[in-house]
Amino acid sequence: MNLETKKDVATVEFQGKTYTTDLLVGSExxxxxxxxxxxxxxxxxxxxxxxxNTGSCTSAITFLDGEKGLIRHRGYKLQDLADNxxxxxxxxxxxxxxxPTPYQYRQFLGKIHENNFLGPSLQELLNHYPTQxxxxxxxxxxxxxxxGFYSDLGVDKFYELDLDVVRLLTKTPLIAAHNYRRKRGMKxxxxxxxxxxxxxxxxxxxxxxxxxxxxKIMAKALEKLLIIHADHxxxxxxxxxxxxxxxxxxxxxxxxxxxGALWGPLHGxxxxxxxxxxxxxxxxxxxxEAVIKRAKDKNDEFRLxxxxxxxxxxYDPRAHIAKKVVDELLEDLGVEEPLVxxxxxxxxxxxxxxxxxxxxxxxxxxxxxxxxxxAMGIPKEMFTVLxxxxxxxxxxxxxxxxxxxxxxxxxxxRQIYTGVTARDFVPMTxx
Ligand code: SDX
Numbered sequence: 425m426n427l428e429t430k431k432d433v434a435t436v437e438f439q440g441k442t443y444t445t446d447l448l449v450g451s452e453x454x455x456x457x458x459x460x461x462x463x464x465x466x467x468x469x470x471x472x473x474x475x476x477n478t479g480s481c482t483s484a485i486t487f488l489d490g491e492k493g494l495i496r497h498r499g500y501k502l503q504d505l506a507d508n509x510x511x512x513x514x515x516x517x518x519x520x521x522x523x524p525t526p527y528q529y530r531q532f533l534g535k536i537h538e539n540n541f542l543g544p545s546l547q548e549l550l551n552h553y554p555t556q557x558x559x560x561x562x563x564x565x566x567x568x569x570x571x572g573f574y575s576d577l578g579v580d581k582f583y584e585l586d587l588d589v590v591r592l593l594t595k596t597p598l599i600a601a602h603n604y605r606r607k608r609g610m611k612x613x614x615x616x617x618x619x620x621x622x623x624x625x626x627x628x629x630x631x632x633x634x635x636x637x638x639x640k641i642m643a644k645a646l647e648k649l650l651i652i653h654a655d656h657x658x659x660x661x662x663x664x665x666x667x668x669x670x671x672x673x674x675x676x677x678x679x680x681x682x683x684g685a686l687w688g689p690l691h692g693x694x695x696x697x698x699x700x701x702x703x704x705x706x707x708x709x710x711x712x713e714a715v716i717k718r719a720k721d722k723n724d725e726f727r728l729x730x731x732x733x734x735x736x737x738x739y740d741p742r743a744h745i746a747k748k749v750v751d752e753l754l755e756d757l758g759v760e761e762p763l764v765x766x767x768x769x770x771x772x773x774x775x776x777x778x779x780x781x782x783x784x785x786x787x788x789x790x791x792x793x794x795x796x797x798x799a800m801g802i803p804k805e806m807f808t809v810l811x812x813x814x815x816x817x818x819x820x821x822x823x824x825x826x827x828x829x830x831x832x833x834x835x836x837x838r839q840i841y842t843g844v845t846a847r848d849f850v851p852m853t854x855x
Contacts, residue, residue, distance in 0.1 A: 427451075427482055429458075441466045452487050469838040476734060479658075481666065481829070485518055485821050486657045490735035495742070497655060498522070506745050511621050511650040512536065515593060515817035518655050519824055537617040539587070539594040540624070542602055546573060547612045550599065555607045559809045560687040562603050563596070568680035570595065588675045589820045596816050597621070600809045601628035622646035625813070630801070638757065642800045645753040646810075649793055652742040653814025655821060656789075657735075661686040665819045667835040669826050682819045683812050689729070692811040694790035695797075696804050698730035702763040702795075705770070712770050720779045728774060730767075730791030737784035746792040753796055764795045 430447040434457050437443075443466050446458040456479050463469050472478040487496045495502045498517050505514050509523070516524045516532055524532055542550075549569065553562050574588060602612050613631045615624045623643035626634065634642070656662070665682040669675075686692035705715055719728040733740055754761055771787055774780045790811075797807050826832055 436462075436466070438466070438468070448482075450482065451484075452489075463838070469840065471840055474734075475663075480663060480835070481658070481826070483657060483822065483825060484521070485818070485825060486655045488657055488735050490733070490737050493736055493738040493741045495656070502652065502741060503745065506648045506651045509651065510647050511654070511814070511817070512593075514651050514654050515820075518817045518821035519589065535587075535590045536594055536621075539591050540598070540615050540617055542595065542598045542612060543573070546595070546599075547602060547606075550602050551606050553603070558687075559600065559603055559806050560683060560693075560812070563599055563809055563812060564680050564683040564687070566599050567592070567596070567676055567683060570676045571674055586675060589824070592675065592679055592816055592820060596813050597625035598628055600806065600813060601625055604629050604803070604806065605631075619643075620647065622650060626800070634801070641753065641756045644756075645749050645796055646800070648745065648749050649796060649810070650814040652745050652789060653793075653811050655815070655818025660688070660691045661815065662818055662822050665823055666826050669823050670832065670835040675820070675823060678823055679816070679819050682815075686812055686815065687808055692790075692808045692815070694729050694788070695794045695807040695811060698767075698790050699763065699794040699798060699804050699807065701729045702766050702770075705766050706762060710766060710769075712766070712773055715770065716773055716777060719774075720777075728770070728780075728785070730787060731774060731780065732783070732785040733788045736786065736788065739786045740788040740791075742789040743787040743791050746789060746796065750792050750796045750799070753799055757799060759799055761795050761799055763798065764792070767792060767795065 428449040430449065432444045433447045434445045435442055436445070443462055445462070448456040448458055450456075459470055470478065485498065487499075488494065497505060497514065498521055500517070500523070505517070509517075512533065513523060513529065516522075516529065546566070549566065550562065570588075570591065574591060598615060605612065610631075613628050615628050617624075619627055620643060623639055623646075626639050626642055626646065630639070658666075661682040664685040665678045668678040668681045689697045701715070705712060708714070715726075715728070718724045718726040719731075750761075750764060754764070771791070775786060780786070793811075794804070794807050797810060798804070802810065
């Protein structure tokens with residue numbers, strides 16, 4: 425753990441009590457107070473709903489600088505990884521700490537290929553979901569059900585990777601792709617291991633309805649989009665995976681819970697919500713001012729979806745990459761997407777509006793990604809599933825890191841009780 429401890433350099437004093445805490449300094453200079461003995465010594469807790477000021481762990485996977493709009497995975501700039509790697513290389517880096525050598529990559533790819541299929545019973549399970557089921561509901565429940573298909577939980581190893589980890593990387597896109605096809609009465613397409621990770625997903629989903637040339641263009645964009653979604657330190661869904669792992673629940677239970685957390689429109693569900701918002705604006709004749717007005721209205725629960733972030737107080741660096749991917753994709757596919765123009769106009773108005781500027785609200789990763797998925801012919805209801813496909817590597821990396829942390833404890837936050845104080849019981853006949 426690359427954590428420097430400066431002894432006893434902070435004190436908290438109240439009601440005649442003094443709590444002296446160590447200052448913990450991370451490898452990038454982030455500072456934390458060691459509050460692990462605070463309640464024992466003072467009887468008080470630290471209340472921080474939403475954990476905006478509370479660290480749940482140390483981690484060596486991803487560093488974010490919200491003020492500068494920086495993101496690095498294991499020390500590498502996200503832009504460099506997006507420009508030079510494919511998704512599986514980044515997944516390897518996140519989970520095992522180093523970019524793979526050619527030999528390590530061949531071994532890793534071999535394991536992926538060995539597990540790159542959906543067996544007949546998994547296909548059958550998918551075929552029995554109501555066709556109107558939301559793809560995120562199907563993904564979460566099928567992932568949770570994988571414990572029923574693979575009883576060798578955590579037994580088989582590939583390096584430090586449980587085979588279950590490799591299975592989740594391979595099955596997730598295939599579950600998504602087959603769910604898309606079975607909802608439309610189409611048969612399962614066995615993946616083609618000659619194709620890359622993103623292209624295999626597109627092939628398993630669209631089959632020959634998309635030409636190999638078009639599929640390659642889409643796959644090039646999708647590999648980058650999966651990479652920019654791969655990890656983002658202690659976001660809501662990754663923290664959920666850690667919390668579930670803290671009870672020693674298995675990998676499928678932890679990731680199934682992470683999928684549920686990601687589904688929310690304030691988190692990964694925002695990419696679907698952004699397209700709904702842009703389509704609404706388009707249908708209303710492009711009245712951007714009305715949308716901006718609603719987003720600023722405290723009495724209106726409407727929010728500018730794809731805007732704002734708990735950590736970034738400037739432009740989300742992933743939004744820059746996503747916008748470039750969208751522009752290249754539309755040009756390579758030779759298509760126009762009016763929603764992109766609406767998004768750009770909306771962004772221009774918002775980032776010059778004091779309401780947004782004063783609250784540090786800028787486009788986040790979800791603002792442009794939906795227009796790329798739309799251009800690929802992926803249905804809106806699957807947008808967050810693609811976010812989950814990318815984030816799978818991060819969830820698994822944090823799960824492995826948590827499991828390897830000898831100081832790990834079950835997550836069990838405290839609270840401050842504000843309910844009715846003690847009172848005597850009253851039998852029903854006397855109420
Ligand atoms: C992701 O954590 C991660 O890393 C997440 C993620 C990842 O990779 O895992 O980056 C992925 O989830 C990106 C965020 C996607 N969600 C959205 O785009 C939904 C719209 N954004 C928001 O709802 C909001 O900005 C959040 C949820 C992203 C952040 O919420 P916070 O940090 O709790 O901020 P807040 O709700 O306290 O807002 C602070 C102020 C409030 O106004 P005041 O009370 O100060 O007057 O900003 C306002 C909010 O009303 N505000 C917005 C707004 N976001 C915040 N007002 C209008 N539109 C918005 N989008």
